[in-house]
Amino acid sequence: IRAIREISHDITGTRRVRLSNGREMSALDIQQAYLERVERFVESNQDADEQAKHVVTEWRNVLEALASDPFSLGRQLDWVAKYQLIETYRAKHELPLAHPRVAMLDLAYHDVTRRRGLYYLLERQGRMQRILDDEEIALAKDEPPAGTRAALRGRFIRQAKARRRDYTVDWVHLKLNDQAQRTVLCKDPFRSEDERVDKLIASM
The missing domain is CATH 3.30.920 (Metal Transport, Frataxin; Chain A)
Known part of the structure; x- marks a missing residue:
């Protein structure tokens, strides 16, 4: 639990945490280790479809971007989009992170009401990359x-x-x-x- 907390407070992904086996790894190291195993599995599996290969490619692209320039992922990663939104707002209004208006913005980002949620505002402005469209999401609820x-x-x-x-x-x-x-x-x-x-x- 402590390692999860430490990782969640490190936006660089480079802070090393101690694992249950005594080794120390960063969040990026852990993700890289998982990715390499999955890549080997997909490469050796003749039944792997194009979707599986696409997921592995996207995973690698995201990890490489996180290592070099995490803020280039503002259209793909939720936490980056939210961070950029809040930091832009704070800079514009010269507000500390603990200000109530910043807390309201934080909550508004996650509002699931499409007309009020700030995520949906970013989506309408073309600032978020979607993986699935509304029809695919509706189908997934039942299938x-x-x-x-x-x-x-x-x-x-x-x-x-x-x-x-x-x-x-x-x-x-x-x-x-x-x-x-x-x-x-x-x-x-x-x-x-x-x-x-x-x-x-x-x-x-």
């Missing part, structure tokens, strides 16, 4: 990614609702809230088929 635990979870929820059964779900548990309190633990995020879940659905 989880195929080949994932989310698809398995979604199928369980649809069946429970259709059969008017009380249920509880979280990231890894699917549970029928009946007398037997039957629960299936789904640890693998890339498993979309599970006969234990099929049996749970069949028992509804």
Whole structure:
């Protein structure tokens, strides 16, 4: 927890933190290590699609920009956009970081109301790069990614609702809230088929 706090207060990404194994790495070092593993996996996997390759390329581009000029990512990274917005406002009005108007701006950035949220204002001005359009987001609310635990979870929820059964779900548990309190633990995020879940659905 301490390492997460230390990383969250370092906008350069270079502050080194001690890991559980005793090694010290910066946030950028950690991301680079993860990226290299994912790159090796994608390169060795014949089934890797263009989307996976695109994600890896974008990841590398962002890490390189973070290492050289983080503020060049104002259109891509939320925290950079917000930082630039607040710092520009503070400089214009000569306000300290602790000023209530700065706190209001901070909150307004995250307002999810499209007409009031400052993120959406930046988006309307063409200052934010989007990955998905509104139609793709709307579809994702009802259609989880195929080949994932989310698809398995979604199928369980649809069946429970259709059969008017009380249920509880979280990231890894699917549970029928009946007398037997039957629960299936789904640890693998890339498993979309599970006969234990099929049996749970069949028992509804």
